[in-house]
Amino acid sequence: MAEYFGTTVEDIFRTQDSRFRPEGAEGVDVVVAYNISGAGGGRWKLTVKDGASKTEKLKDDDFGGFTAKMSADAETFVGVAVGQLDGAAMFTSGKLKGEGDMSVLMKLPMMFTKYMPPKKGITAADILATAVERFRPDMAGDLDITVGYKLSGEGGGEWTAVIKDGKCALEEGLRDGLTVTNIASASDYVDLMLGKLDPLVAIGAGRLQLKGDMETAQKLPKLFSKFIPPEASSGPELIVLKKTISVDMKYSTGRMMGKFLKGLKEKKILANKCPECGRRQVPPREICAACVCRAEEFVEVGPEGVITMIEYVYYASPDPLTGETRETPYGVAIILLDGCEGNETMWHLLKSDELDSFKRGDRIRPVWAEERTGNLFDIKYFEKVR
Numbered sequence: 143m144a145e146y147f148g149t150t151v152e153d154i155f156r157t158q159d160s161r162f163r164p165e166g167a168e169g170v171d172v173v174v175a176y177n178i179s180g181a182g183g184g185r186w187k188l189t190v191k192d193g194a195s196k197t198e199k200l201k202d203d204d205f206g207g208f209t210a211k212m213s214a215d216a217e218t219f220v221g222v223a224v225g226q227l228d229g230a231a232m233f234t235s236g237k238l239k240g241e242g243d244m245s246v247l248m249k250l251p252m253m254f255t256k257y258m259p260p261k262k263g264i265t266a267a268d269i270l271a272t273a274v275e276r277f278r279p280d281m282a283g284d285l286d287i288t289v290g291y292k293l294s295g296e297g298g299g300e301w302t303a304v305i306k307d308g309k310c311a312l313e314e315g316l317r318d319g320l321t322v323t324n325i326a327s328a329s330d331y332v333d334l335m336l337g338k339l340d341p342l343v344a345i346g347a348g349r350l351q352l353k354g355d356m357e358t359a360q361k362l363p364k365l366f367s368k369f370i371p372p373e374a375s376s377g378p379e380l381i382v383l384k385k386t387i388s389v390d391m392k393y394s395t396g397r398m399m400g401k402f403l404k405g406l407k408e409k410k411i412l413a414n415k416c417p418e419c420g421r422r423q424v425p426p427r428e429i430c431a432a433c434v435c436r437a438e439e440f441v442e443v444g445p446e447g448v449i450t451m452i453e454y455v456y457y458a459s460p461d462p463l464t465g466e467t468r469e470t471p472y473g474v475a476i477i478l479l480d481g482c483e484g485n486e487t488m489w490h491l492l493k494s495d496e497l498d499s500f501k502r503g504d505r506i507r508p509v510w511a512e513e514r515t516g517n518l519f520d521i522k523y524f525e526k527v528r
Contacts, residue, residue: 277310
């Protein structure tokens with residue numbers, strides 16, 4: 143079975159029903175056909191109805207009736223599913239194609255959690271397979287040696303590294319007359335190479351035995367660069383300690399924004415009014431953007447308003463200050479509050495469990511937090527005016 147990015151098409155469809163999110167498919171009644179071409183491909187049909195999903199592999203080319211259809215080659219489909227390829231870019235390039243009701247395909251990320259490939263354990267064979275590329279000729283000099291690895295237990299085996307003329311080759315099996323032989327269990331060898339087991343501790347406990355020329359054995363660690371697991375190859379491991387820090391600094395929002403935030407504590411949305419053109423700015427700024435004059439007068443606007451634009455977010459980027467990501471999907475609205483005109487709009491979140499029901503032109507109102515501290519999220523979100 144063909145594998146791409148360490149995952150098969152079968153892996154994705156086999157887990158699809160277990161990744162179903164009923165809350166993201168309320169009122170949905172659709173049939174989605176998948177035509178995956180190339181090695182490892184096939185044809186599948188997804189039925190979503192009454193808050194449940196059913197995925198089945200088809201034996202022939204007849205999909206029957208479908209609401210929407212997705213076509214792609216196996217490598218593209220898997221790459222998008224595991225997040226290695228950008229779905230929008232694949233649609234633009236024509237490698238991912240859709241038929242029927244395209245809005246259904248756009249809603250699929252809301253109906254299913256992202257496929258996460260299972261973690262594959264590192265084996266002794268995986269590590270020894272990288273020995274040649276990790277070999278350091280600059281440290282080998284004129285060495286002419288053979289190094290044996292005799293690893294017992296699950297995942298074990300026997301190998302010989304031949305080092306000669308500044309080159310390294312790996313052979314299966316043990317040669318006769320080895321210069322040095324490493325004897326350990328396969329699991330201990332993996333832990334040694336990953337830094338989970340100290341070599342001196344392993345030797346002292348008899349879990350690692352070195353036979354042959356001990357002087358050469360002492361040189362072996364310098365002949366190979368450190369083994370880096372594939373999942374860590376994108377960079378060094380980051381150790382995260384989540385902690386609220388106290389910094390001896392003060393950040394001022396300014397007097398205009400300060401008054402706006404203070405108003406939120408009293409369930410008031412304040413704008414500043416230009417003395418010349420009368421436009422209301424929210425959040426307030428000291429200077430009118432149109433007349434370029436000071437606007438000192440505050441007036442209350444809203445709290446209700448009208449949606450002028452909606453954006454749905456399915457993949458949230460981390461907050462640059464905290465590293466946290468907001469739960470997805472979520473909706474963001476550009477709101478024209480009552481009393482404001484033109485482009486003097488305000489940004490805020492929409493009620494998450496009603497995302498599918500919002501549309502441009504809807505009247506909405508704020509839902510206030512019980513405890514308000516003077517920040518933009520004293521308004522939890524906006525909901526429809528019923």
